[in-house]
Amino acid sequence: MVSENLDSDHTLVDDMALIATQKNTAALERLFDHYAPRIRAFCLSAQPGSNLMADDIAQEVMIRIWNKAHLYNPATASLNTWVFTIARNARIDYMRKNGRYQSDIDPDGFWSELVDENADPFSDVQQKRDQERIRNGLNELPNDQQQVLSKVYLEGKSHSEASQELGLPLGTVKSRVRLALNKLSVIIKR
Template sequence: MNTVSETTTDTSLLDAMTKVANARDTRALTHLFDHYAPRIRAFCLAAQPGANLMADDIAQEVMIRIWNKAHLYNPATASLNTWIFTIARNARIDYMRKNGRYQSDIDPEEFWSEMADENADPFREAQQQRDEERIREGLRQLPNEQQQVLSKVYLEGKSHSEASEELGLPLGTVKSRIRLALSKLSVIIKR
């Protein structure tokens, strides 16, 4: 897996998304494909190393969902990365559900999608960008051991207890590393 240095806040992607939503512009979708399909494949291969067929299927499925749901995308509620991450995550769960691991009547797409947020306002978009930049910068500075547990959970889709088994660490250690990482990224809301 390659780590790409250049990231996001690419306005050309947001432009492409707007064109897909408003003008049903297929060329704009190919632009999104070029950027996101390799990321979706990497995301799937992280969970199931070597499962290239699954990665291809899910990458295609996600791009089709982006096309079909484009009118639902609201930049004030979520950044494009976050929106596409949630679609890819749901598609990955759905694929695994249909292929045995999580056989169930529950369709993750029905509830795992981002909730409509009545409070979304234009100021939120700027705040969101600042939050994202902070998280991006914070991730870079995390110690390896904390990056490792975050990757286990977010990229590989492992639960805290699965991560603890695979890393050979006590569950408490995994939990505290994740909490520590999240607190450094300032994403924890104080109750």
């Protein structure tokens, strides 16, 4: 499973180049097959049963991938990370336009790896190592920590919303997130 992921990631990066240079639709179809189901699942965890929303956002993300492929630089972020930030922003954008609180702020203008002028071009190897550690570490997290991470990242809940839904004190949610981030070595020491 893990090695399959790494291999497919490599060809998907090639597909990004094919879109950027030749507007190759077959490449987009392969990216769709890989990412669209995951993006739908990501949206459905935030709003169970909202198939229309999940379809809308998955389509929107694929179109953004098509239109922005020439901006993708494998040296600044892995493709998975790049797609995650696009999917997250598309989900925020959907809520911004259809949700309770409408806003004029477009998350697309926020800082991202993509346009980081100060990115270290030699951090590529380090990045792969970090990613692998996170991937392997996730499987070994205790259930209660996996549960809060999925509330926060997949369901898009804030720490206080997660504490309400899990019926846990806010402090417990915060410390579980922190323990998980620590175990995965996501926290950078000052």
